[in-house]
Amino acid sequence: MKLRKVLVAGAGQMGAGIVLVAAQAGLQVTMIDVADEFIAKGVAGIDKQLARAVEKGRIGAAERDAARGRITTGLDVAAGADADLFIEAAPESLDIKRDLLERAAGALRPEAVIASNTSSLSVSTLAGFVTRPERFVGIHFFNPVPAMALVEIVRGAATADATVALARGFAESLGKTPITVKDSPGFVVNRILFPMINEAARALAEGVASAADIDTGLKLGANFPMGPLALADLVGLDTTKAILETLERDLGDPRYRPCPLLGELVAAGKLGRKSGAGFFTY
């Protein structure tokens, strides 16, 4: 199937990012959310990014206008029912996703592929909410979407090969590099990344080195673009703790248990960059 039209549910940081890269790749995109104010916020973010790309000379004004012209908005899946691909980027709540996926399955054409950008929910569980689970797949983008090159294509228990192929082709058409991953807690990246962040927090709690020296160690000794503690502050320490708890619960292994220091910082309201302080002060 030739992919021409994409419907994205959720105009938040991930949804608006997906809409932007898809429109820039030449696809027709409809972005929906539950209220006009969220749509307006998402559209304002897209306009800002396009304006910055023009300022920096990465694209011309004509390209900006063409991309912008390919984006339409709405408040219900009906606004993009003729889409070839539906991606939900709504909040990480099973109830919200269930409702949205059921409505999408009812509104879209039977041959459309339905996808979720979930970072922690089971793709096989979500596939149970649509009528054709073989045409359901996880398409996990990274934040911020325009800057991050990776997309994890998550194969649920029933996902067909053709669906995986379409999702991979979609990611490649956006200039991203897809990797195919089995439906498993944390997929590949978060499963490996978050235990490392946890270990950095443990080393800090044990007084192995200062936060700055731990991060300098990993930046210069492992060639990381940013240290694990600064990365945790960027993700948010509450989110970091929640991801580790999910890994511990779903993989049934205590080695993923969040370090007590993480819990203490979260309890003290030190959530990282968004609250002004975490492992570092901002």
Ligand SMILES: NC(=O)c1ccc[n+]([C@@H]2O[C@H](COP(=O)([O-])OP(=O)(O)OC[C@H]3O[C@@H](n4cnc5c(N)ncnc54)[C@H](O)[C@@H]3O)[C@@H](O)[C@H]2O)c1
């Ligand atoms: N933030 C990240 O770093 C990141 C990275 C990868 C994946 N994800 C996943 O992407 C999804 C969205 O995360 P986000 O960070 O963009 O959240 P967000 O809170 O920024 O945006 C969610 C948007 O969905 C809207 N929404 C709520 N209910 C809806 C519905 N029924 N229909 C349509 N829209 C609805 C909200 O109004 C909001 O605008 C989650 O599943 C999250 O786990 C997030």
